[in-house]
Amino acid sequence: xxxxxxxxxxxxxxxxxxxxxxxxxxxxxxxxxxxxxxxxxxxxxxxxxxxxxxxxxxxxxxxxxxxxxxxxxxxxxxxxxxxxxxxxxxxxxxxxxxxxxxxxxxxxxxxxxxxxxxxxxxxxxxxxxxxxxxxxxxxxxxxxxxxxxxxxxxxxxxxxxxxxxxxxxxxxxxxxxxxxxxxxxxxxxxxxxxxxxxxxxxxxxxxxxxxxxxxxxxxxxxxxxxxxxxxxxxxxxxxxxxxxxxxxxxxxxxxxxxxxxxxxxxxxxxxxxxxxxxxxxxxxxxxxxxxxxxxxxxxxxxxxxxxxxxxxxxxxxxxxxxxxxxxxx
Numbered sequence: 001x002x003x004x005x006x007x008x009x010x011x012x013x014x015x016x017x018x019x020x021x022x023x024x025x026x027x028x029x030x031x032x033x034x035x036x037x038x039x040x041x042x043x044x045x046x047x048x049x050x051x052x053x054x055x056x057x058x059x060x061x062x063x064x065x066x067x068x069x070x071x072x073x074x075x076x077x078x079x080x081x082x083x084x085x086x087x088x089x090x091x092x093x094x095x096x097x098x099x100x101x102x103x104x105x106x107x108x109x110x111x112x113x114x115x116x117x118x119x120x121x122x123x124x125x126x127x128x129x130x131x132x133x134x135x136x137x138x139x140x141x142x143x144x145x146x147x148x149x150x151x152x153x154x155x156x157x158x159x160x161x162x163x164x165x166x167x168x169x170x171x172x173x174x175x176x177x178x179x180x181x182x183x184x185x186x187x188x189x190x191x192x193x194x195x196x197x198x199x200x201x202x203x204x205x206x207x208x209x210x211x212x213x214x215x216x217x218x219x220x221x222x223x224x225x226x227x228x229x230x231x232x233x234x235x236x237x238x239x240x241x242x243x244x245x246x247x248x249x250x251x252x253x254x255x256x257x258x259x260x261x262x263x264x265x266x267x268x269x270x271x272x273x274x275x276x277x278x279x280x281x282x283x284x285x286x287x288x289x290x291x292x293x294x295x296x297x298x299x300x301x302x303x304x305x306x307x308x309x310x311x312x313x314x315x316x317x318x319x320x321x322x323x324x325x326x327x328x329x
Contacts, residue, residue: 002026003233004067006052006100007074008045009036011181012115012171012222016071017045018179019226020233028065030058031074040179052096058103069111069236070104071229072097075144078185079119079285082141093144097151105159110245111236113229114152116165117145118218118253123287130293131167131249139285153247162239162246164232169218169253169292171225173312180319181222188316191264195273201264205282208289214260216289218253221307221315228252231301253292254305263309270313 003020007013008029013036020027021042028046031038041047046065050057052074061067075093076082082089097114104112119142120135137143149165156163172188174180181189191201206213232250239246258266264277298304 001068002028002065003069003071004028004030004061004065005071005073006030007036007072007115009033009038009040009047010073011179012168012225013073014040014179015175015222015226016073016229017042018175019223019230020071021045023230025230025233028061028067030061052100053091055099055103058100059106062103062107062109067107068109069113069233070100070109071113071115071233072100073115075115077117077141079139079141080185080283082139082144083284086140089140089144093141094147094151097148101151101155104161105155110161110240111233112152112156112161112163113232113236114148114163114165116149116167117142118167118169118251118290118292120146120149120167121287121290124290128255128291128293129251131251131296138287141285149249156245156247160245162236162244164236164248164250166228166232167249167251167292168225169220169251169290171222172219172309173221173223173307173315174319175223175226175315177319177322179222180316187260187263188267188313189320191267192271192317192320195267195271195275198275200275200278201267203260203264203277203279204286206261206279207282210259210289212259212261215286216257216259216291217263218256218291219258219263219309219312220253220305221312224305224307225252228297228301228303231303235301248300250297250300251292251294252297253294255292255294256309257289257291258309266309267313267317270310271317
């Protein structure tokens with residue numbers, strides 16, 4: 001059987017492709033290449049260029065590659081942009097998922113992994129966020145992820161699919177230079193870009209109700225996240241084979257909070273760049289603190305994150321500069 005990985009030429013998607021193919025899974029990548037890079041797709045892995053909004057295209061891809069499982073990562077994901085362009089996010093993230101699920105149900109797909117986000121929680125009033133913490137997203141991006149989870153679970157129950165919604169926390173690092181994060185909205189590459197230009201890293205607000213006033217996040221290495229997808233895919237395969245079409249909802253994080261200021265200080269230490277950060281206005285839609293409880297994913301998948309934050313930064317910096325900085329596990 002074949003797994004379809006949508007968004008598989010992107011930063012996270014390419015790591016998922018690497019993890020799954022390395023474990024012997026057969027995959028095909030679907031990507032519209034609006035932000036993905038075809039060079040990230042390994043030789044021998046088919047790349048189908050197109051949109052999840054295109055139903056005839058999806059029907060052909062699912063049929064031609066005998067797809068039985070889908071890992072859906074293709075989405076718009078910038079929180080601030082979603083506030084400014086909510087209709088774009090609802091079309092790409094919600095309508096696109098609807099069309100994909102319709103095609104999946106029609107093709108008899110019986111496993112579906114959905115890329116969700118910790119943004120579904122908003123600003124939770126709890127030290128560690130569990131999967132049972134109420135969802136109260138602060139942005140249209142977060143809203144699209146909540147709506148996506150609803151659709152995935154409902155379609156799974158109605159059409160006999162084993163499904164999983166993986167709520168990612170903050171992703172960083174890289175497994176290889178060619179797969180590095182080039183996104184301008186993620187903290188680590190954003191800081192690198194400022195340092196390269198000789199400019200101070202930006203802290204978006206220092207008046208949050210946190211120990212140092214800056215946002216606190218749970219960072220996870222993209223390699224660990226990719227391995228979580230592999231573990232999920234194999235778990236759903238077990239469930240589908242047993243006719244157990246349950247839905248899983250799992251946090252994918254480390255359970256350790258790191259503030260933005262602490263993260264920038266560590267980046268400065270790893271890179272040797274001593275430019276002091278500059279505090280600017282808050283970004284819309286940013287919650288003060290979100291840290292995962294990852295006990296359920298460990299119990300359900302037998303998975304646990306292996307890399308620490310320094311390792312994430314060091315791997316990203318090596319990819320960015322070709323330096324010889326070594327990670328600390």
